[in-house]
Amino acid sequence: MSTMQIVFSIIGLVLIAAIxxxxxxxxxxxxxxxxxxxEAIEKKRRQASSNGFDDDGVGTVRVVKRTSPQQAASETAPADSDKSEQKQQPEPPIRATADDSDIEIPEMKVEAAEAPERKPAPRKTVAAAAPKTVEEPLQPAQQSMDLPLERSDDEPILNEEPEEVIVLHVTGDIQGAVLLQQMTELGxxxxxxxxxxxxxxxxGNGSVLFSxxxxxxxxxxxxxxxxxFQTDGVALFLALPIKSNSLQAFTMMHNAAVKLANAIGRGQVLDEHRNPLTRQAVQHIHQRIREFERKRLIKHT
Known part of the structure; x- marks a missing residue:
């Protein structure tokens, strides 16, 4: 074997070893x-869990009690001069506890509407549709965002904790500029x-319908x-009872959710369990609201 062949063989072996x-x-x-x-993902999950949120930092909507200014003044009256000098720490708008991974959204001051003393108009019966194997997502409702809502300025403000909360979620690529534009258009x-x-x-006048x-x-x-700002989802919630027509208020909230979902990338409307909102789910919510109003009417008669 020549010297050149030996050199090339050595160079080849070195290249193979290097590779x-x-x-x-x-x-x-x-x-x-x-x-x-x-390790970084696990650390993030542990931190999110310690703050009361799930692995994705998401919690369910929960409305907490908010008292009237008169009640707050009577409850915080000082027992002596030392207590009167203590400053009350403001309650944060959103908080979570270690035992509960829900997002707590404080209750807004809403107004209760008393049932009118008149016989309800007969409702039209709708034939039940044949069951489907796979439910299709609900199409956008074609109804105005400014529905006529019944209200009376003489009715008292409701200060008790809401008895029922209806929640819808909108998920997708939500950019802050788009969200602000939609919030302005939706009132x-x-x-x-x-x-x-x-x-x-x-x-912005009158009582709050939903948030x-x-x-x-x-x-x-x-x-x-x-x-x-950027987020992957927002939650719309309607705290009952309200001073206005509950079914009309939910219809407005549903329309707002659909319009927002159509304006963002990968937009989708979900129910309170974060499943795709279907026509059957909307009918179930209508039934919940009617049952709530029926029980409330019986309670106040």
Whole structure:
């Protein structure tokens, strides 16, 4: 064998060894990076769990009690001069506990409507549709966002904890600028607890009908930075009883959810269990509202 052949053989062996060594190093590096990613994800999940949210930082909507200013003044009256000097810490708008992974959204002041003393108009019976094997997503409702809502300015303000809460979720690629534009078009006003509220009319007058909050921690919005804000979902909720017509208020909330879902990327309307909202699910919500109003009417007669 000539000297040149020996040299080429040695060079070939060196190249093969270098390729094998590089491959082994690459595999080990990828394994190390994968372990670091897994550890980072686990750390994030533990932190989210300790804050009372699930692995994705999502909690379910829950309305908490809010008392009237008169009740708050009587309950916080000082027993002596020292207690009167203590400052009461404000309650945060959204909070979570270690035992419950729900997002807590404080109750808004809403007004109760007394049942009118007249016989209800007969309802039209609708024939039940044949059951389907697979339910289709509900199509957008073709109804105005400014429905005529019954109200009486002489009725008292409701201060008790809501008896029923109807929740809808909208998920997708929600950009802050698009969200703000939709809130303006739908007549929402940014207000208490740093979330959006839909009042009786689009000018922000009258009692609150329903509200919109962030699905993810911390649940509220920063109006100063909302132009650059991004989230994967929001929650609309209707706390009953309200001063206006409950079914009409839910219809407005459903229309708002559908319109928002159509304006964002991958938009989808989900029910309170975060399943796709179907026509059957909407009918079930209507039934819940009618049953709630029936029991409330019996209770106040």
């Amino acid at each position: 094998v060594g590089h491959g082994v190093w690459t595999i080990r590096r990828n394994e190390r990076l994968q372990r670091e990613r897994v 929402f006003k940014f207000g208490d607890f740093d979330i959006f509220h839909r009042h009786v009319d689009t000018a 919109l909050a962030n699905m993810f921690n911390p649940g509220s919005f920063n109006i100063d930075t909302i132009e650059t």
